[in-house]
Amino acid sequence: MGTVKLLKQIDNAFFREVGEIAQFTARFFQTVTKPKQEWEEFINQCFWVGYKTLTLVGITAFIMGLVLTIQSRPTLVEFGAESLLPSMVSVSLVREISPVITALICAGKIGSGMGAELGSMRVTEQIDAMEVSGTNPFKYLVVTRVLASTVMVPILSSVGIAIGLCGGYLGVNIRGHISWNLFWHQAFEALSFGDLIPSLIKTFFFGFAIGIIGCYKGYNSKKGTEGVGQSATTAVIVASLVVFVLDLIAVQVTDLLGLT
Amino acid sequence: MEPVIQIKDLNKSFGDNHVLRNFNMAINAGENLAILGKSGSGKSVLIKCIISLMEVDSGEMIVLGKDIQLLNSDELDSLRAEVGFLFQSNALYDSMTIRENLEFPLRRHWSKEERKKGADAAVKEALEDVGLSHTIDMMPAELSGGMRKRIALARALILRPKVIMYDEPTTGLDPITSREISNLMLSVQKKYKSAALIISHDLNCIKMTSNRVIMLIEGTRYAEDTYENLRKSEDPKIKEFFD
């Protein structure tokens, strides 16, 4: 009996949260179309997102490209398909590795950053102060941040692809030899629109989800410093989970559309 | 003359917690009215209702001649420009410099040209009023508690409001700084001829700054008089505050 009750409670909390996030998203779309955009704050936020994550995305992508190449080589050699190494690395990076890695890093750094920042602004009444001074805090704080992460995650993912390919180039050259030009030629030749477009679209969704969840958690933070910490942590957890779920949906959709 | 703020039969509850019950009050032009009440008695809730940060359950609130519950968001914004608000926690924007903090209220209420021409002077004057001109390019985190309170006051003053609401302006400050803040509040009242609603449980501050005091007990206006008269009262509930 106790377990059933507990499960029911968890269930209720889950659906309530989903409903609230949906409402928050609806409010975003209502507010974003209202006049007087906060361009300056939006640009600031874009820089901030890039500044916070670029190094980490770069290093991770480079290592992923390198490791992927080194680990795939034996298998490809077995089939005598060593020359396919650049193509394989580039397709994997574009389709899956870079978008997901970038999104997870952003969920960690940006999601938690927004959760903590807006959370502490809520707790210290800064959001109320904004409202009192006639600036719509939802527009100034939430809309700009969500737009910034929606724009920046695809850009960061593209940068991740480029840097990951550099890692791949190094990986190929550890045991073999391929010229810089030939590597890039092969890497690009392997890619089609069916790889690039879905990857780009899904990163937009990743960025949007990370922004919405980070801001939702922070903006509705509970009173007290504890609430701020909690907002930051749950923002990361929920955002990472949503990234995986969206990835799963994206793969199904591209499959249905015959883009694979 | 019509009061600057008039509140009639205000009710506000959070679930079963009935915080304000049929609360009534009025502030006249140029007057400093203090509300004295225990922690948790609903003082902050009251002024948040007046500035429409919280919705009330029932009652009427007339601020500067306007019923705030009937205003749309644009009208509410322009009314808010005439009401200064000093938050209990100061609510300075920690990611902005002091200058940006003070300029923030201007973004909505002044045009771009006005801001280009006048913002700098307005910021400098407000900082001068509170005696902190040298902090203009500092961040809030670099200031002491008392300084932050004064900056918050400068920000509340920058639009030259007709009424200023102070939420516990001296709580958490040492007696000397508290007296400085109280003096500052008085000089502001003189200089700008503004009215003020002061919410506090700091007797010294209330004694120095207020013309009239309302005792908020159990969500209602329990008593209303000058500070001196209330101090002499024999009512045990009132005496409790002054012992």
Ligand SMILES: Nc1ncnc2c1ncn2[C@@H]1O[C@H](COP(=O)(O)OP(=O)(O)OP(=O)(O)O)[C@@H](O)[C@H]1O
């Ligand atoms: N957002 C809220 N949700 C639920 N209850 C609230 C909320 N804000 C205030 N309350 C409740 O209203 C009551 C009054 O709170 P309020 O903050 O107005 O007290 P206060 O008189 O300002 O006290 P203090 O002197 O400590 O600041 C408290 O019981 C508090 O629990």
Ligand SMILES: [Mg+2]
């Ligand atoms: Mg309070």
